Amino acid sequence: MSADVKGENQLYDDINITPMLDLAYVLLVIFIIMTTASVQGIKVKAPLTSAAVSLAKPQTRAITVTRDGQLFLDTFPVTLVQLQEGLANYKAANPALPVVLKGDVDAQYEMIMAALEICKKLDITEIGLVTKRAPQE
Incomplete structure (x- = not known):
């Protein structure tokens, strides 16, 4: 019983960064799409x-x-x-x-x-x- 209590109260040695990386990749993709969509050339008033x-x-x-x-x-x-x-x-x-x-x-x-x-x-x-x-x- 003492082993179960010790396992539940043990501190983690590392942090799970997978959700943070997922968010970073999503933001990177959005940034790339928005940047390429806004580059359309020089604006002129066409006839x-x-x-x-x-x-x-x-x-x-x-x-x-x-x-x-x-x-x-x-x-x-x-x-x-x-x-x-x-x-x-x-x-x-x-x-x-x-x-x-x-x-x-x-x-x-x-x-x-x-x-x-x-x-x-x-x-x-x-x-x-x-x-x-x-x-x-």
């Missing part, structure tokens, strides 16, 4: 159109021209020279490189044409222009 087509393809690169004429390749600010070098590297890895051009509705047309000229020089033929679907009347 409206009545015909919209999905341009979602694997390894698609995005060129963005903001209202003030700043260029971005995916989410990184670039100059025209850096844009050409970056696209050339991607084109070397994938000859059928798809590119989407997102221009703000108030963007400088000259910068959009310069980006298109770079794509033409690099023989990039799969180019899509990002627009918003106009409301149906």
Whole structure:
């Protein structure tokens, strides 16, 4: 009987950390999902159109021209020279490189044409222009 009493009152030498690790892993997964969901590229106000087509393809690169004429390749600010070098590297890895051009509705047309000229020089033929679907009347 004295052995049973001693076993019930014995202090633990270690702490069970499994529930704490489970919580940490759940929080890590939530953090990863929320972080990747919020990274969608550079925000621009796209022009409206009545015909919209999905341009979602694997390894698609995005060129963005903001209202003030700043260029971005995916989410990184670039100059025209850096844009050409970056696209050339991607084109070397994938000859059928798809590119989407997102221009703000108030963007400088000259910068959009310069980006298109770079794509033409690099023989990039799969180019899509990002627009918003106009409301149906």
